[in-house]
Every structure is written in C-alpha cells, then in structure tokens.
Amino acid sequence: MKTGTLRQILLITDGCSNQGEDPVAMAALAREQGICVNVIGVMEHDVIDENGMREIENIALSGGGVSQVVYARQLSQTVQMVTRKAMTQTLQGVVNRELQQILGGSQTIEDLPPEKRGEVMEVVDELGETVELELLILVDTSASMKHKLPTVKEALLDLSLSLNARLGDNRFSLFIFPGKKNDVEKLLDWTPKLGSLTSIFPKLTTGGITPTGPAIREALSAFNKKRSLRSLLSRDDEQFFEESI
Numbered sequence: 537m538k539t540g541t542l543r544q545i546l547l548i549t550d551g552c553s554n555q556g557e558d559p560v561a562m563a564a565l566a567r568e569q570g571i572c573v574n575v576i577g578v579m580e581h582d583v584i585d586e587n588g589m590r591e592i593e594n595i596a597l598s599g600g601g602v603s604q605v606v607y608a609r610q611l612s613q614t615v616q617m618v619t620r621k622a623m624t625q626t627l628q629g630v631v632n633r634e635l636q637q638i639l640g641g642s643q644t645i646e647d648l649p650p651e652k653r654g655e656v657m658e659v660v661d662e663l664g665e666t667v668e669l670e671l672l673i674l675v676d677t678s679a680s681m682k683h684k685l686p687t688v689k690e691a692l693l694d695l696s697l698s699l700n701a702r703l704g705d706n707r708f709s710l711f712i713f714p715g716k717k718n719d720v721e722k723l724l725d726w727t728p729k730l731g732s733l734t735s736i737f738p739k740l741t742t743g744g745i746t747p748t749g750p751a752i753r754e755a756l757s758a759f760n761k762k763r764s765l766r767s768l769l770s771r772d773d774e775q776f777f778e779e780s781i
Contacts, residue, residue: 543570543571544572544574544669544671545601546673547573547748547751548578548615552587554747555714555747555750557750557752559595560595560598562756563596563601569759572600577589577606580683595748601622604618608683615695619695631659632645665703668704668705669699670707670759672710672755672759673709674712674748675688675710676713678745689737693731706728708730711758713750714747
C-alpha cells in the first residue's frame, strides 16, 4: 500500500480572521489538494468568543483536520497530540479506501472483526512512524498573541523533538500572519530542522490584522511550489539517466 507523503497545515491562532479570503473556503481548497488543515485555538486567561470558536472548528472541518482549543500553558502537548491525531486520521482514511477496493462496498476499519481491526491498526501505527511528513505551520502574530508567542516557540520545539524521533522523514516550513510588510510572511523554508526557530522567534513583533484566509492560501502556494520543484528535478534526473545510457 503506497501512502505517499502526508501533507499538513497546522494553524495556531487565538481569534477571528478579519482580512482577505474566507479561511473556511481556503481550508476546503486545501483538502481538495490532499492537504489536511489542523487548527489550535490558544487562550490565556480570557475565553475565545463564540465566533472565533466556530471559525476554528469550521476551518478544521472543511480542511479534513483536527481542532482543539487550549490554554497557552497546555500548548506543547496539544500541538503534538493534534499533529499525531491528524496523521492517524489521514492514514485510516487511506486504509479504508484500500479496504473498500479489496472487499467492495463501504466497509471501514470499524466493520472488521476485533482481531482483524487490531492488526490493521498496528499497520496504521507503523505507517505513522515511517511515512514522510510535510508540515507547514501558520502562526497568528496579531496583537492579541503577543504574550503567547514564547509558549508557541516552546511548543514547536517540543514538536520538532517528538517528530524527529520518528523513522520517517519530516520537513517543516513556518509562516506568520500578519508579516512586517505583507499579510503573510515566510520565516522558515522547508527544512528537516524545526529547531532553527530558536534564532527567529525572539525577533518577532506582534500587531495588526488577522488575515487567516490569505495565510492558508499562501500555505497552499508553498506546497504547490515544492511539488513543482520536485517534479522538475525528477524530470531532469530521468533525462540525465536516459542520456547516460
């Protein structure tokens, strides 16, 4: 069974978007392109209002991902949990499609006898440790996130340590919104080392609008550019191979 590369967006925010495209529609577009959108809503002592809560849930729902609202102090464990849960959810979907092709009808893992279900879930767990993961992180740096950014940094470094313990390859990228000059700014290009954030985060400033929709759109663009580059390199490699024969 070939699963390819798992592609996820992890959106960390504390409120409603107020600029640009509808983030729920952008998340649906991501899902169409095989990219899972997960959302973590961060609270401090205050409570995220009803509209913010609804938006967080709807973005994840449209993006085929997981949503969770937490206090800042719980962020580290939540980031790891959401990322892992979304991986398992995506892999279960892949396995279910395979089962339907093999067995016909609409059978899923849950329909299998208990012993078979356990065997299949072992396969899902193993895939979760070995499959390639591309994770693009979107961090809300609007004014209300000012006191939460140190916790975000700690959470992402913990995530890096957790994922790097896997056997599969990880590649991370990180964007913030709003940026200094544009709605969205890339801080970290694709790399296997999320730990390089240590030098970036202290320089971050907060303030301004919350362009969540444009941030998701920019994330999709980053994934598509990466795929285009990969296919270009693949074609060049094939051409080189043919010319060498």
